[in-house]
Amino acid sequence: MAKAWYPVIDYEKCIECGACIEKCKHGVYDQSKAPTPVVENPDNCLYGCHGCGNICPSGAISYVGEEPTSGDSCSCSCSCDNDGGYKGC
Numbered sequence: 001m002a003k004a005w006y007p008v009i010d011y012e013k014c015i016e017c018g019a020c021i022e023k024c025k026h027g028v029y030d031q032s033k034a035p036t037p038v039v040e041n042p043d044n045c046l047y048g049c050h051g052c053g054n055i056c057p058s059g060a061i062s063y064v065g066e067e068p069t070s071g072d073s074c075s076c077s078c079s080c081d082n083d084g085g086y087k088g089c
């Protein structure tokens with residue numbers, strides 16, 4: 001079974017800019033709710049991807065499955081700019 005990985009929004013911090021919804025190309029967020037981020041399809045999220053979290057201006061996105069000491073390698077296939085500088089995913 002694949003390890004769980006999906007974004008969790010801290011609505012206390014979120015300013016509803018909609019950037020995360022625009023960023024994700026995998027249908028994780030409910031487009032009809034934009035610009036309010038609603039995680040509709042967590043199973044579509046790519047393990048290790050930080051695409052939406054990295055562009056969130058208010059640091060409102062964390063990830064289920066992320067270990068506090070995890071590195072910044074990326075195994076996703078979207079066009080995120082993750083911390084590791086890997087642009088090929």
Ligand code: SF4
Binds near residue numbers: 045053080
């Ligand atoms: S982590 Fe990546 S795949 Fe998952 S919701 Fe964010 S941008 Fe989409």
Ligand code: SF4
Binds near residue numbers: 013037052056058059
């Ligand atoms: S990018 Fe961050 S602040 Fe903007 S809608 Fe998404 S969670 Fe909220």
